Amino acid sequence: MTTPTADLRSQRIPAEATRLAEQAEARSIPLRITGSVAVFVLCRENADLLAKLGRRPYHDIDFWALDRDRKRIVEFFAAEGYSVDPESLHLREWGIKRLIFEHPETSIKVDVFMDELVMAHTIPFADRLRVDSPCIPPADLLLSKLQIHEITSNDFIDLTLLLLGHEPGEEQPGRIGLDRVASILAEDWGFWYEATQNLAALEGAVAGYSALPGAARDSVVRRISALSQRIEAEPKSRRWRWRARTGTRRRWYEHVSEA
Amino acid sequence: MTSRSVSQPQIPTQPGVFTRASSGLVRQVRTQDVMFYGWQQIALGYIIFIVAAWQFYPGASMEVGVLLATAAGILIAICYAFLSVVYPRSGGDYVFMSRILHPAAGLVLSMSLIFWQLFYAGINGAFLSKFGLAPMFSTLGIQTGNHSLTAIGSWFTSPWGLFSGGALVIGVFSIVQYLGVGLYFKAQRWASYVAIGSLLVTVVTLILASTGVLSFQHNFDVVAGHGAYQGVLHAAASAGVSTHHSFSFSQSLYFAAWPAFSLWFAVLSVSFGGEVKDGQRSQFRGMNLAIITMGGFMLLLMFLYRMAFGSGFILASSQLPTNKFPLNAAPYVNLYTGIAGGNVVLTVVNSLWVLALLFFVGASSLVASTRNMLAWSLDGVAPKWFSAVSARRHTPTWSLVLCAVIATIWALLYSFTDTVLVLGGFLGQCVPILGVCVAAIVFPFRRREDFESSPIAYRIGRVPLITVVGVVAAICVGFCFYRLLVDTNYGANNTLSVVMTLGAAAFAALWFLVYRLWNKARGTDLNAQFKEIPIE
Numbered sequence: 001m002t003t004p005t006a007d008l009r010s011q012r013i014p015a016e017a018t019r020l021a022e023q024a025e026a027r028s029i030p031l032r033i034t035g036s037v038a039v040f041v042l043c044r045e046n047a048d049l050l051a052k053l054g055r056r057p058y059h060d061i062d063f064w065a066l067d068r069d070r071k072r073i074v075e076f077f078a079a080e081g082y083s084v085d086p087e088s089l090h091l092r093e094w095g096i097k098r099l100i101f102e103h104p105e106t107s108i109k110v111d112v113f114m115d116e117l118v119m120a121h122t123i124p125f126a127d128r129l130r131v132d133s134p135c136i137p138p139a140d141l142l143l144s145k146l147q148i149h150e151i152t153s154n155d156f157i158d159l160t161l162l163l164l165g166h167e168p169g170e171e172q173p174g175r176i177g178l179d180r181v182a183s184i185l186a187e188d189w190g191f192w193y194e195a196t197q198n199l200a201a202l203e204g205a206v207a208g209y210s211a212l213p214g215a216a217r218d219s220v221v222r223r224i225s226a227l228s229q230r231i232e233a234e235p236k237s238r239r240w241r242w243r244a245r246t247g248t249r250r251r252w253y254e255h256v257s258e259a
Numbered sequence: 260m261t262s263r264s265v266s267q268p269q270i271p272t273q274p275g276v277f278t279r280a281s282s283g284l285v286r287q288v289r290t291q292d293v294m295f296y297g298w299q300q301i302a303l304g305y306i307i308f309i310v311a312a313w314q315f316y317p318g319a320s321m322e323v324g325v326l327l328a329t330a331a332g333i334l335i336a337i338c339y340a341f342l343s344v345v346y347p348r349s350g351g352d353y354v355f356m357s358r359i360l361h362p363a364a365g366l367v368l369s370m371s372l373i374f375w376q377l378f379y380a381g382i383n384g385a386f387l388s389k390f391g392l393a394p395m396f397s398t399l400g401i402q403t404g405n406h407s408l409t410a411i412g413s414w415f416t417s418p419w420g421l422f423s424g425g426a427l428v429i430g431v432f433s434i435v436q437y438l439g440v441g442l443y444f445k446a447q448r449w450a451s452y453v454a455i456g457s458l459l460v461t462v463v464t465l466i467l468a469s470t471g472v473l474s475f476q477h478n479f480d481v482v483a484g485h486g487a488y489q490g491v492l493h494a495a496a497s498a499g500v501s502t503h504h505s506f507s508f509s510q511s512l513y514f515a516a517w518p519a520f521s522l523w524f525a526v527l528s529v530s531f532g533g534e535v536k537d538g539q540r541s542q543f544r545g546m547n548l549a550i551i552t553m554g555g556f557m558l559l560l561m562f563l564y565r566m567a568f569g570s571g572f573i574l575a576s577s578q579l580p581t582n583k584f585p586l587n588a589a590p591y592v593n594l595y596t597g598i599a600g601g602n603v604v605l606t607v608v609n610s611l612w613v614l615a616l617l618f619f620v621g622a623s624s625l626v627a628s629t630r631n632m633l634a635w636s637l638d639g640v641a642p643k644w645f646s647a648v649s650a651r652r653h654t655p656t657w658s659l660v661l662c663a664v665i666a667t668i669w670a671l672l673y674s675f676t677d678t679v680l681v682l683g684g685f686l687g688q689c690v691p692i693l694g695v696c697v698a699a700i701v702f703p704f705r706r707r708e709d710f711e712s713s714p715i716a717y718r719i720g721r722v723p724l725i726t727v728v729g730v731v732a733a734i735c736v737g738f739c740f741y742r743l744l745v746d747t748n749y750g751a752n753n754t755l756s757v758v759m760t761l762g763a764a765a766f767a768a769l770w771f772l773v774y775r776l777w778n779k780a781r782g783t784d785l786n787a788q789f790k791e792i793p794i795e
Contacts, residue, residue: 257284
């Protein structure tokens, strides 16, 4: 159950994320929206489905950025009225490229990942920020959801909407770049295993969405199948093949602790 | 960010459905990093003077001594690791003791520990010269007949040679830590890989020497002169040195304090408790793996040293006056390993683990020191500048400078005076270790709610496991403390060491009192501060 204040904040979050990304772009800071908010921004035409499928309100905004802009990002958010979390500054000493901010009035929390997303699996993205705007490319958004080890029902809903609104194919606006997805997963067996498991689980979850029209459901299932085939067909790296020999006998993901 | 209470609410979950409150975070320090940090703190290179000290305990089995020290080390590590699960914060042992025992006890014991850690940060650099570089160059000089190399080896045992090692370690690692602890851990990882590779080569060399494939006696005679090996044994016998004693458990127990001085310090990985990946398991596994692996290597090396060089020869050579020893080098086991190998490449490879571990041990003390200072400052019992960080790198600045200055003073004192003894600081460090054991014993009773809601609420019958382990660990540490007080061979009970141990504690107590009064004058409730774990 959410409070009226939380609901209000949740409604404001997508607009605030877009505003921040545009303001940053005006200052030549590439700041791209990712996470669930990016799904909302990229899939506005189907946004009504979010509530019907039971998605919980947004709590925070996630961005991808470049580590070389770190100092300017801190200054930018300070100018926008956000306070930096001192603990996130301390993380840098340990090699973690991450900044966390919070707005004292709206309580909107912002997470900025720099150069790579290091979660259950790692996605390097330093060269991907100029591909799309104001959000990260749909292929990376898909990967960022597929890398989750303890996937939630909200993640399934996000993935459903993303696939409903984006045909997998050659990378171009409005499409999920299959080459990007397949090449990343062909390098890392653990990530490949996680992603293929999550795609299989997603297919099951989609089948259970009664609020999803039949045609939409078929479309999502067809796209999952196209993705799976492309991922399977991609030639795997030596490192992937070597790790595949051990399989799940060794932990294939990183533990993600509370931030 | 606000302070978090010790008992953190769990996110409610249903079976099969995961929930996530925020994006989460992957910590960068792995189990293997905790273990490698333990290796650096343990500094297996200390085995050189540990074996040299065997002569003081007639009838002692070095291997039994190591087994006893390892077993006690595991119990101590369980206390530290369990408490680190409940208090995963920088300056770990300070945080547990100040929250469980009393804020004053926490600061006094932690400050004493850091005082002695900085002492060792300074002199461990000198050890790099004395026990690493000097024997390596001496062996190379002896093997090649190159007097310049032998002279370099001798120089490293001179005051300037010793100080150079200290200055090198302090200088390099102050810069590395300023650049980021992440970089420190990367460097530590590579040094550990080098150390393990070199150690395996050493083990193979010693096995070959033990089984007669390589002949230490022959090689020693080649470099020291015909009949030199037997000459050492005869010279010792003539001097009244007995090298044959029947086994004595009590002497083995007394000897155990020497390996304990090395093995027990793996627990200081709690100083970066907040940064460890999968903290609940990593600290426990990392610390214990460090103690078990290094305890195992120590035991194996001691056995192989005896088999390869002869127990009688080790005891005889370590008790001979310098002018009776036929080589222009100190009679250390790494010198003998080099001679046994009979090959300059092997000598260098066999020296690498000693160099790698002794190079980092001072650095690991710097890490523990700056983390504790950060924790004191965050609690308001030390100046704010103790937690000052670089704007660019967010690494400690002034605390690092302070640590480097203090460590350099110790390196100077060790190098240029005779006042500082090797185990002089063990007495002062035993007390904080004992403090953590006591904290482990009373934790379930003094912080009942925190214990019950923690993942370490195991029981043996009705008694909390941490209490049982704490009692046994405290007995081990207490016994070691007693031995340090009564056994002059350790050098920890000399007047200077005792005065410094008491002086450090008294200084810390005065420090706490001043800060308590200062905080009171400012209207800050220090007691309330210590009811929560610190933010970072």
